[in-house]
Amino acid sequence: MHKDTTHIEHYVAPLEETPLAATDSVKEDVQPLSLWGEAWRNLRRQPLFIISALLILLILTVAAFPGLFTNASPDENCLLANSNGAPSAGHPLGFTFQGCDVYARVIYGTRASVLVGLLTTIAVVIIGGVLGALAGYYGGWLDAVLARVGDVFFALPLILGAIIIMQLPTFRENRTVITVVFTLLIFGWPQVARITRSAVISVRNSDFVVASRSLGVSRFSALVKHVIPNSTAPVIVIATISLGTFIVAEATLSFLGIGLPPGIMSWGNDISAAQSSLRSNPSTLLWPAAALSITVLSFIMLGDAVRDALDPKARKR
């Protein structure tokens, strides 16, 4: 059987006569925007991003140059006579239980706290994120091994591990922020790994990933170009909140004698020291906790903005 193929004449306007050319033309001399590039262009215009970026800039400045913000030396002149004292000239937020200036301590505590929070979060996201993404994407034995290693780490008691880590020759007489970051990293990465893995698992079967693979994109490129950018949302959430919990966790470790030495000021240390004045002078708790809240808030806002910018669906609206 064969088809009857009659030829009908059509009139088609020549390309030059239509306005479509301008619309469809591709500017070949401009670099195509990557997903990340496009996200950045989006991000810059968001008020949420601008506010959070300014806040973070301020916090980082305080952390780097605390001396710019206060004349009081936080370390000296803690006079017991001032214990839990009310605000006075030069001491706008009053005094701690030990008679130290609350304002100066909050300012000087920024560095250690922000360092612990930021470094731990970055380390945890890198290690947990990479391992989780690989496990979720490739599955099979790799997933089994990584997930079970994670299970073992999950079950280790933090305090047991922390005591041991503090005993390592490197840290024994020389505890720094890095010691705390290291401890929190060892116990923090499995959580990020689990979350990343779950996000990757739910994205790896999406139409756009399947499509890109059938278009010949290699397995690994598909992971990097399509799967990971679309799996970031839950990881960002976990990271931004963990930033705060790591800062608080530092306090717990220090309180148990396995964190920062007392000479290093931190919000966490002050928050746990305020415990005993909770009923007589709650303001010693209030200010370091407020500083912590503002930091977490600015990173949560930043996280929200980044997530919005990375989500092409949300963007179109």
Next chain:
Amino acid sequence: MRVTRTSKMLSVAALAALTLSACGGGSDESAEGSGEGEANKTAIITANGTEPQNPLMPVNTNEVGGGRIMDLLFEGLVSYDADGNTVNELAESIETEDSQTYTIKVKADQKFTNGEAITAKSFVDAWNFGAAAKNAQLNSYFFESIEGYDEVSAEGATAETMSGLTVVDDSTFTVKLSQPESDFPQRLGYTAYFPLPAEALADPAAFGENPIGNGPYKLDGDDAWQHEVQIDLVANPDYTGTRVPQNGGVTFKFYSSFDAAYADLQSNELDILDTIPNMALKTFKTDLGEGRYDEKAYAGNQTITIPGYLPEFSGEAGQLRRQAISMAINRDEITEVVFSGSREPATEFTAPVIDGYNDSIPGNEVLEFNPEKAKELWDEAEKLSPWPADQTFTIGYNADANHKEWIDAVANGLKNNLGIEAEGKPYATFKELRADATAKTLTGAIRTGWQADYPSLANFLGPNYGTGGGSNDGGYSSEEFDTLLDDGLGASTPEEGAETLNKAQEVLLKDLPNIPLWYQVAQSGWSENVDNVETGWNGVPVYYNITAK
């Protein structure tokens, strides 16, 4: 004993014997209480406690959780009244001529709660059991003064009896010490010296779970000890001693924090709490209201030990530095601000409730706050040997108990008054701190403290400062002090002994092997449901006198 895990700890010695004649104030009330009817006498009192860390065996109980239970379940040869005076209980008499050989007569017709008679043998067997290394009892050290202790306590020793203990007849035994010690009778109210029934020696493990005693209380049945939850004690109807229960029983509820116990106290879920938590120190008087709390100094102190083996603290410069540090600490301010008055500044090395205590021992001005003099002394030491430029003076403490606040306050004071870098050095666990202390690898000072096992000056001085003393963390050794200590122990009367021991303290005030800070004050609170609460010489409430309303 040293103050270990919790800041206020451990005394294990027997509770006060408040005979009607011994305590005028209380006697009327107790008499009244007993006259008001049976209901009050059967009420169960709930008190705070902690899970005993060892089986409930007197010779194996060396911490406060088990100690307060043992004191109620057992009765020794003597007990201590609320002021720390020794009162004869099972002892008919304790006699000696040379402070070295003691003849002890046991009261007749005394029984354990299982009906077994208490005889001289009950003591001798128990002490031999406790001393023998193969039985691995933690209190074995308490028998070290008895002749023949070395033979039974050596590693791999086969001897089971100490040659110094002899049973004369059913009611008499003699104790020979390796050297004269006049305070031996005072020790006999301590947990380690309680008598044991034959059952205990036959199966110590089972006994440790279900002890059979002879004290004012006994366990309420086989499952009285609900691990990590509580232990139920009921009055022992056959008890004939001086510590007669005025209630039907005591239930110790185990708490892992005083804060939780305090919350229970406020809602009348707990009747008596022996320690007010830090968080409530400023508010507890208004929280509880008048007549529901008590403050009393007891036989414990807090000190800082600066090891003599640290190069900066050796020799004459070291001595000057220790004096400077001592005078740079504002004890009055710290006890007032940090402890809300729940400590008393120390004036010597023991504690005020102890017989022979003297608050004006010559040389004790070194324990007074004097920043100018402190700085002077420090500068003088600098001339002899300069303090290493970037070195921080640290005070080690165990972070698993409440010490951070006062350590920080002391360190801040040193910073301000001496112009040196000083800070606390937390150890995560008590055992880490002890490991460094016993291995003599400390790099700075550490917090130390002592709570008396029995009310005696020598109990404070011997173990802490005697050459080779069991708790002599700083490695202090002074011939002059040792001689005075021995003389004091060998003195024929306690008064004479006290005088000599206080002379020995003059040596300590000069050398300052450790720096006395303050004496412990017990602060206790009670619920609306109980009355007649008093604190004993060791800071533990006198449980048997408490009555229900």
Next chain:
Amino acid sequence: MAGYVIRRFLQMIPVFFGATFLVYFLVFSLPGDPIAALFGDKPVNEAVAAQLRSQYNLDQPFIIQYLLYLQNLVTFDLGVDFSGREVSAVLAQAFPVTIRLALLALLFEAVFGIAFGLMAGLKKGRIFDSTVLVVSLIVIAIPVFVLGFLLQFLVGVKLQWTSPTVGGDAGWSDLILPAVVLGLASFAYVLRLTRTSVIENMNADYVRTATAKGLSRPRVVTVHILRNSLIPVVTFLGADLGALMGGAIVTEGIFNVPGVGQRLYQSVIRGEGPTIVSIVSVLVFVYVIANLLVDLLYAWLDPRIRYA
């Protein structure tokens, strides 16, 4: 599917050995001598200490200690702790309480976290969303011991709605308040995870399709948006269960709950190897099983995910 589950169960074996070995090694490396610490500040009688060390096998090299532990384990003998108590009895007492506490906390954070997160996500940028953000900030920035103390003081002491502490007979109702305190921090995570996922899924094609099909709004929200948003949330909850069980040290302390967290902490402080290893082994099993359940839930939540 069955094959997958069986494989996962088989994986427990190396995990168990790995975890116990690692934990035993860590306990072995703990600084300080647990036997010497038993004497408090009293002089350590070396003969007594030696006797105790051999009683607890502490005089053996590490590998022998570990093998002895495994050997006893075969006969279900978990050893004794320093107070002479069977470790199996310790576990039998602590775990039931802790499991109740952890499940209640999980329920609390799941129900309230997902509900509030869903509402906040649907009303992104509105006043409810901001309120919820502030609440989660408070929960993050104020440590458990403060929140726990405040709630205990308010509910237990002032209002007297419940007993301020739990104690021995820890029933479900006694554990509600501690469970809320315990679950608060994770509540913030669940809430924000749900919110973000909901926001992301609201614009997904299948949601638009479902709406276009004429499905009712509640149905679109619950069946399409919520179900597809739950994968990270469920993952978090599964991983959190073990943390709630083993890490409740502070909460258990405040409310005097005789649970696993406190016990584990005390054992670490004292260096009681057999107790620590036994508790951790149980926790590992909890993790492995919880994570298996979570993985199986993925397939139900998102039919595109399959297990072979």
